[in-house]
Amino acid sequence: MDRALLISQVGNIFVEKMPFNRFLGISIKELNAESARIELPWQDEFIGNPTQKILHGGVISAVLDNVGGMLAAASIIHKLPDEALNSVPAKLATLGTIDIRTDFLRPGRGEYFIASATLIRSGNKVCVCRMELHNQEGVQIAFGTGTYLVG
Amino acid sequence: MDRALLISQVGNIFVEKMPFNRFLGISIKELNAESARIELPWQDEFIGNPTQKILHGGVISAVLDNVGGMLAAASIIHKLPDEALNSVPAKLATLGTIDIRTDFLRPGRGEYFIASATLIRSGNKVCVCRMELHNQEGVQIAFGTGTYLVG
Amino acid sequence: MDRALLISQVGNIFVEKMPFNRFLGISIKELNAESARIELPWQDEFIGNPTQKILHGGVISAVLDNVGGMLAAASIIHKLPDEALNSVPAKLATLGTIDIRTDFLRPGRGEYFIASATLIRSGNKVCVCRMELHNQEGVQIAFGTGTYLVG
Amino acid sequence: MDRALLISQVGNIFVEKMPFNRFLGISIKELNAESARIELPWQDEFIGNPTQKILHGGVISAVLDNVGGMLAAASIIHKLPDEALNSVPAKLATLGTIDIRTDFLRPGRGEYFIASATLIRSGNKVCVCRMELHNQEGVQIAFGTGTYLVG
Numbered sequence: 001m002d003r004a005l006l007i008s009q010v011g012n013i014f015v016e017k018m019p020f021n022r023f024l025g026i027s028i029k030e031l032n033a034e035s036a037r038i039e040l041p042w043q044d045e046f047i048g049n050p051t052q053k054i055l056h057g058g059v060i061s062a063v064l065d066n067v068g069g070m071l072a073a074a075s076i077i078h079k080l081p082d083e084a085l086n087s088v089p090a091k092l093a094t095l096g097t098i099d100i101r102t103d104f105l106r107p108g109r110g111e112y113f114i115a116s117a118t119l120i121r122s123g124n125k126v127c128v129c130r131m132e133l134h135n136q137e138g139v140q141i142a143f144g145t146g147t148y149l150v151g
Numbered sequence: 152m153d154r155a156l157l158i159s160q161v162g163n164i165f166v167e168k169m170p171f172n173r174f175l176g177i178s179i180k181e182l183n184a185e186s187a188r189i190e191l192p193w194q195d196e197f198i199g200n201p202t203q204k205i206l207h208g209g210v211i212s213a214v215l216d217n218v219g220g221m222l223a224a225a226s227i228i229h230k231l232p233d234e235a236l237n238s239v240p241a242k243l244a245t246l247g248t249i250d251i252r253t254d255f256l257r258p259g260r261g262e263y264f265i266a267s268a269t270l271i272r273s274g275n276k277v278c279v280c281r282m283e284l285h286n287q288e289g290v291q292i293a294f295g296t297g298t299y300l301v302g
Numbered sequence: 303m304d305r306a307l308l309i310s311q312v313g314n315i316f317v318e319k320m321p322f323n324r325f326l327g328i329s330i331k332e333l334n335a336e337s338a339r340i341e342l343p344w345q346d347e348f349i350g351n352p353t354q355k356i357l358h359g360g361v362i363s364a365v366l367d368n369v370g371g372m373l374a375a376a377s378i379i380h381k382l383p384d385e386a387l388n389s390v391p392a393k394l395a396t397l398g399t400i401d402i403r404t405d406f407l408r409p410g411r412g413e414y415f416i417a418s419a420t421l422i423r424s425g426n427k428v429c430v431c432r433m434e435l436h437n438q439e440g441v442q443i444a445f446g447t448g449t450y451l452v453g
Numbered sequence: 454m455d456r457a458l459l460i461s462q463v464g465n466i467f468v469e470k471m472p473f474n475r476f477l478g479i480s481i482k483e484l485n486a487e488s489a490r491i492e493l494p495w496q497d498e499f500i501g502n503p504t505q506k507i508l509h510g511g512v513i514s515a516v517l518d519n520v521g522g523m524l525a526a527a528s529i530i531h532k533l534p535d536e537a538l539n540s541v542p543a544k545l546a547t548l549g550t551i552d553i554r555t556d557f558l559r560p561g562r563g564e565y566f567i568a569s570a571t572l573i574r575s576g577n578k579v580c581v582c583r584m585e586l587h588n589q590e591g592v593q594i595a596f597g598t599g600t601y602l603v604g
Contacts, residue, residue, distance in 0.1 A: 065208045120558060151427050
């Protein structure tokens with residue numbers, strides 16, 4: 001079976017089969033074994049401030065966690081030997097975030113936002129990703145580090 | 152002016168004047184200068200898994216960030232001298248999360264959830280809070296550490 | 303073979319067989335599958351400030367990492383079935399810190415220090431510990447969260 | 454007074470006036486308001502493993518904390534108005550690490566190591582730095598995120 005197709009199917013599961021992600025309205029711009037990029041369009045419901053139109057920190061953490069988790073999933077599929085590709089659903093069922101750190105750099109102001117992830121540790125049991133959130137003008141809003149259970 | 156009243160007004164701002172928190176539907180169970188406790192009722196829109204009814208990690212981080220931020224706000228008010236209490240709105244306008252770490256311990260399964268916070272560092276510029284999330288049966292689901300700018 | 307004896311032997315490896323820990327001069331006060339406690343005596347070489355006699359942050363992180371790692375090791379031994387106890391050396395060879403967060407609460411001033419750890423997540427592949435550092439008078443100096451690979 | 458000279462003097466304080474840093478034997482390769490780079494030569498006393506010649510995690514955290522702290526100090530000096538440069542000693546006396554996260558990526562094996570830092574948030578009260586540790590062959594060993602009080 002085609003690995004790239006499997007990775008794209010897993011991306012669709014994140015976007016379409018998780019109700020909270022449907023609420024967020026994220027879409028995938030890039031997803032492969034090395035990097036991931038998703039887009040979050042602005043919604044007034046994301047506001048986390050009484051007077052300013054800026055993203056709630058929880059929305060930021062959620063988007064960073066999503067993009068890191070997708071990349072961790074893609075890296076699992078990438079490393080499986082051919083004969084084990086039918087174990088992807090079982091492997092993904094155990095995928096989970098162990099811990100995540102979000103650093104909030106600037107107010108989350110924008111029309112839409114791009115969250116990206118790169119893999120900095122890719123083990124058999126644990127992956128670590130670095131994530132970034134920028135708005136449509138390239139202003140960096142947040143930075144994250146996530147540790148994912150993949151074994 | 153009454154400090155306890157001010158603290159309770161600030162709690163209301165978090166719950167009622169921030170659209171994302173209205174979406175979450177959180178309510179305050181306790182809020183004073185030492186500790187804070189909020190409740191999150193289950194909603195299907197919070198699901199962050201394709202097959203299981205468990206909270207999305209972003210919802211968990213959001214609730215932990217909220218309860219820590221409320222406690223940081225209450226501690227600001229608690230420490231202001233009487234003659235400075237009218238500067239509360241200005242002080243709160245600069246309140247913000249610098250960074251947050253969430254440790255996910257168990258799947259977020261429950262009918263409702265309690266997030267609590269305690270202050271572990273209370274400075275003039277920075278507060279650090281430890282937060283916990285339990286479900287209605289007392290099962291601990293997550294643990295957080297948040298650093299807040301309060302100066 | 304006796305599990306408590308094995309745990310105590312592993313504690314000795316941390317204290318006696320790791321050169322940096324010999325430099326630190328730590329000793330074990332308690333080590334079992336639920337909690338760990340070690341003591342660090344003051345040394346002038348630990349100073350991390352040009353004018354004040356306070357611990358370098360790196361010494362604090364090192365001691366917190368040690369006490370969390372010891373507890374992770376003890377919990378591995380505790381959970382092994384009897385017939386697998388001879389695999390302890392192999393298991394410990396793969397034990398490692400994935401990530402650690404240290405929150406510095408107060409200047410590290412004291413005659414000696416106690417670092418303690420409790421297990422907050424105990425899985426087959428990953429353990430998470432919370433750690434604390436107090437001085438001999440019970441003043442809390444730092445707080446840590448560590449994620450350990452144990453599988 | 455010359456800002457670059459002041460920054461270089463502050464670097465010397467880190468390297469020469471802090472006993473734990475003298476123990477580490479670090480030296481400065483680059484230090485300005487945008488980035489910092491220090492070198493750590495191997496010493497057997499840094500070993501944190503009973504059987505392998507690899508760095509103790511505490512040594513890694515210490516070096517990352519140092520390079521981030523130096524950069525935070527340099528950025529304070531860089532932003533002070535000319536007429537406030539004589540307040541540098543007072544400002545530096547309040548400089549401190551609030552929290553640090555270290556992600557351990559690979560065993561700390563090498564002849565010498567380079568720790569580098571870049572500023573990702575530079576405020577009046579708080580700075581956030583990202584740090585990396587590589588060995589002499591460019592293999593990345595660890596990654597850090599540090600929040601520093603600079604106000």
